[in-house]
Amino acid sequence: MATIIDIPEEKAITVKNLDFTYAGADEPSLKNISMPLAKNSITALIGPSGCGKTTLLRAFNRMHDLYPGHSYDNGQIMFEDRNILEPKEDLINLRIKIGMIFQKPTAFPMSIYDNVAYGMRLKGIKNRSELNDRVEKAIQDAALWKEVGERLKHDANGLSGGQQQRLCIARAIAVEPEVLLFDEPTSALDPISTQGIEKLIIELKEKVSIIIVTHNMQQAARVSDYTGFMYLGELIELNKTEEMFVTPAEKLTSEYITGKFG
Numbered sequence: 001m002a003t004i005i006d007i008p009e010e011k012a013i014t015v016k017n018l019d020f021t022y023a024g025a026d027e028p029s030l031k032n033i034s035m036p037l038a039k040n041s042i043t044a045l046i047g048p049s050g051c052g053k054t055t056l057l058r059a060f061n062r063m064h065d066l067y068p069g070h071s072y073d074n075g076q077i078m079f080e081d082r083n084i085l086e087p088k089e090d091l092i093n094l095r096i097k098i099g100m101i102f103q104k105p106t107a108f109p110m111s112i113y114d115n116v117a118y119g120m121r122l123k124g125i126k127n128r129s130e131l132n133d134r135v136e137k138a139i140q141d142a143a144l145w146k147e148v149g150e151r152l153k154h155d156a157n158g159l160s161g162g163q164q165q166r167l168c169i170a171r172a173i174a175v176e177p178e179v180l181l182f183d184e185p186t187s188a189l190d191p192i193s194t195q196g197i198e199k200l201i202i203e204l205k206e207k208v209s210i211i212i213v214t215h216n217m218q219q220a221a222r223v224s225d226y227t228g229f230m231y232l233g234e235l236i237e238l239n240k241t242e243e244m245f246v247t248p249a250e251k252l253t254s255e256y257i258t259g260k261f262g
Contacts (some may be wrong), residue, residue: 003237003249009038012209014078023069029055031233042210044224048262052233053213061098099172103184105164107156115156119175142170162193182212229253
């Protein structure tokens with residue numbers, strides 16, 4: 001049995017009975033996942049390696065579709081009153097609305113300005129004044145303007161790891177997404193850069209709904225409003241973060257949080 005609370009807030013995404021299997025695998029990697037994800041809140045996904053956290057995260061914007069043979073065997077992912085697993089789903093538009101920040105910063109081999117403008121140009125925005133305004137706003141919202149505002153034409157790969165991660169966040173928020181997915185966004189960063197990214201994530205929830213995968217339980221406790229614990233492809237518990245870490249409802253959750261396995 002799983003303990004999944006019903007959240008009081010409006011839902012950003014609702015998952016219903018989701019099963020997912022990787023190409024060539026004998027067993028599904030996600031098994032009957034059902035969960036609500038609150039709007040303008042931060043939901044953390046925790047659990048041991050291989051439990052399905054990143055697999056679930058990448059389902060939210062159909063990232064698995066980039067590789068052939070994987071299959072959603074059952075279930076729905078409801079976003080904006082539609083099931084985004086339907087074959088007719090416009091995946092480019094979906095990934096604009098549900099953006100993703102990866103574990104390793106992936107600055108494109110172009111200028112800082114062009115990195116942030118990239119998605120807007122894909123959307124068809126060509127007006128130079130509008131691009132300039134939105135690039136500046138996105139970089140400011142990503143807490144990067146003071147460091148790069150005077151060198152927007154410089155190569156983005158000249159930035160530090162922490163700066164590149166904030167640049168990736170600026171690139172994602174420039175297209176005004178509804179949801180942002182973070183996959184271990186600070187695992188490759190130093191403690192000071194990690195602190196800056198965590199502060200930024202907390203600030204961003206005023207504008208977007210956030211789902212973050214992390215191996216760091218302290219990070220989940222610091223930044224998230226809700227936490228989901230996953231084990232062997234199943235969602236064992238979803239609860240308010242404070243309640244999960246203080247009084248988990250499930251024995252498996254308690255054992256993981258207290259370090260008995262993981």
